[in-house]
Amino acid sequence: MSFRKRSDIIGAPPAVPRNPGMVPGRPVGAGAVPGRIIPSRPVAPGTGVARTGPVRTSSPSQSQTVEILQHPGVRPSLISSSPTISTGSSDLDSILLHQGLPLGASLLVEEAGTTDFASIILRVFASQGVIHNRVEYGPQNKREFNSHVIVVGFQSQWANELPGLYKGSSRDQKKANIAANEKKISVSNLNDSRSPVSGANDKEMKIAWRYGLNKKANDSGENAPSAPSESSSAEHYTHQFDITQRLTPAPASQEVSFVSITSHQYKPILSQIQSIITGQLKQNSNKVIRLVIPNLLNPSTYPPQFSQSATIIPFVHCLRALLRKYPRNLVLISSISLDLFPKETNLTYNLETLYDAVIQLQPFNQEMSQLIEKAYKNEPAKVSHGLVHIRKIPHLSERGLMMIHDGEYAFRNGKKKFQIEEWGIPVEDDSKDEAQTTKNIEF
Amino acid sequence: MSTNQSSTILLTRLLSLKENSPFLLVIDSLAQTSFHFLNEIISRISSNTKVIYLSFETTNRPAYATEFIECLDLTTAKILELVKIHSTSSQPSSLANPKTFVIIDSLNYVSNLELSSFITGCISPNVCLLGCFHSNIPEPQQLINTNYPSSLSILSFIASSIFEIDPLYDERKIDEETLENSLSTKLKFPINCNLNSEVFKVTLKNRRKSGRSLTFRYILNTSSHTIEVYTKSTSEQNQEEDEEELLKDLTTFNLTTNSKQKIAREQVDLPFMQAQEALGSAGGAIVYEFEKDDDYDEDDPYEDPF
């Protein structure tokens, strides 16, 4: 049995039909091992997500929009068709409804309690940017610096802890190793049969098939130059990250820049950010710049004066102005602790007003965790770590749609991914109710 | 009845500024502002009275204002100077009506520390001053001199007559607590509750020369210009309150009950109440409860024990 499957692995990727409606992000894991459902993901990929949104309009009017859609990490939003990037977590992409964060928008991740789940979201977000930078795409499989990450308040240490790509479960990895040994024979065969530009692709294949990246790398060449078709842009759109792995090689200085908080003035920080953005866009006007501000106002990083309303609110207001100035290039993600800056305070309220998207992580308390662990003692994979409240969704909230969803989703921080599911209260007699929390997100 | 009459006369005299009362304080709220009340006074005073309107919040100059001074950007000293100029200049022209009527649309804009000197500065023998104070607006706490009394206390202390204005809200639609909660806490206006209407409640606290004050309640209809003495709920509603108030601070013993004690008192189960409940509401009636040994024939119409 296992032998037959091994051969499948190599042969499979080109054979899998690329379905545009398929869930982005999901294929990464699934594509590496087709025909096999990863045990932790109980519902087959393809459910739910693509169902609701209206059909994407293929030709956005502005030329700038068209240009940025050539970027491998940019796709039109499912609901507004504005260019959108992935947060690096496909589930988070889904609950943001746009299948990601629209360019020019900002996301605030609030977290109650002393845990730091939010930092995982932020790190994955940054990693996704770095990975896009390393993707080879387009007709010539060119690799250009198309993304940049700016981290505010932290040094390069932060970037060294970025998670690496998920390489499948340990079993998959073993298989991969075996497959790698067989590669010399089979891959060359495959390359011959598939593509005329085989030799140069060797290096790419080695990594790419493992990640499921190469599915369309070759044949996308047909349509990519004229109009970025969905399939070609979607394939590099989102990746799956493994928080136990480190991003290798570590991000270089042209991939990530750091802006440190040196004084209680916000203006120097702002002008640094501004100059990095201008510099980066001079290199490539289609660059996607991810601005990451972890642990905003955390006293260990920010001087006390920074949390004065007269400093922090103008700072965030200026960031908002920057995002509006670069609506096709810049996105912002921040995290803030609600224990330090509670929701009822005017400060947090104002921040929520100034950000375009706001989600709140509410880790379960001890009693609740115990209850859930008890309820799912046979299925540890289903144990959630807390609730996700949605406060604001880009574009929709500001257009007057009431997007506040309290306690409708739960998150689970697994090794393979940061998972967000629809939340159902577990029932203690574990006869048949497990199905409740396993239902994947639907809209 | 005669007291009613005399109290109506008092209000009429005050509203037409015939009573000697140099500083009228109007305490209003968002539920019923002093807008209609001011119009009522204007309608009752002679038309050649000079009216100086000190505007802190009024956008449109009222038709009756002889002088309209926008005070928001002025210092209190400057305002006082202007008041002095305008009030003295009027004197020779209209000797028949020597008084100048000064209206301050909102005293909430004047800082707490300046308030006392501002009011005394405005008052002069030929000036009748009316100041409005909005009870809804939060008063900034004095950070330096924490002993200083609040604006409302100062104003109430200086004023010779105090008018408290309340809406005659529709009690079927809203109760006081809901109104208070939505309007004074959340600044949300309940709809169709007869707020800010032309008919409203006025509570007058008039101070005699001796300083002793008397309280009267009225219903003022500003469209028909009629005054009614408000009696309805003063007797009913406030009875209990009055009793409490009478007992309060009367002796060094605490004779009053606080709300917690009141609740506790209400919760005390009186003897026999429970026994009566168990037997149903029919106290004293014979209650038949069917038991299994009873021989009861349904078909026999005469078998019914009662």
Added chain:
Amino acid sequence: MSSVQVQDLIFHNDHSLVSDAVLNQDSQSYLSIISHEQGTSPSWLLNSLVENSLVGSSNLVNSELKRLPNGKHRSHVYFISFLHPLEYYSSGCVKNGLDITKMENFTFVDAFSKLFTEVLTDDGRDQEIQLKSFFKEKISSVVTDPKSTVFVEFPEILLTSTSITSNVLLSELNKINKICRQLFIICGQDYPQSIDLSVTNPGDSIFKVSDFLAKLYHKSQLNINLMPLPTGRAKDITGCITISKGTVPYIGTNLQVVEREYIYLVSKDGNVKLFFR
């Protein structure tokens, strides 16, 4: 939901939103406050009111109001925003059939993009002077059409992020109000995160905003409040809009506010449906 009648939104007894009685005034100026909570942004309402003030119709919320013929306009609209750039409003007004960027009678005053980088550069007390000169240069001297409607969105940021006091802001807004016929002030009003009248610390931004709003409510003719349903989230209802009369009547006209409460639904494509509550 199909059995419930879709209603037209009206504010006044002449079935209008922005009434002719207001725009044709020559001496009086009026104020309306549009307050909203988090989750019920009034974007759709603002666009509809801009449309109504400009051309007379209000397609999304009222089918009775008709567009003025021959490209005539009702009033000049000045929109001052501290929260969004022009693109936000222009893209929003497309749904209303307007290209406000090309309309002569629409002036956008961008108080957002460079608010802290150019307008209020000072950190200290001079912000008050800077604000005053900004309002004077950008608004007072610009509003020339006597028949004008002015919108000010998110002015409370000045209170929460600067040393400017509520009285100064009120004074500036009052100056704007005097030179136009109708002023709309759009302000967030969440209890207790942005307003709480029991707060008395003058340095607290909650105090400043509460003080500002409470005083503002003592001046307005018409109040509009948007909030989510008190019972919580519902799939087919976005929120509840309350039209209530202000503390000051429309002096000089027979205009009356029709106090009403609607529930409304904004769909993802931007359409709005209103129902009586």
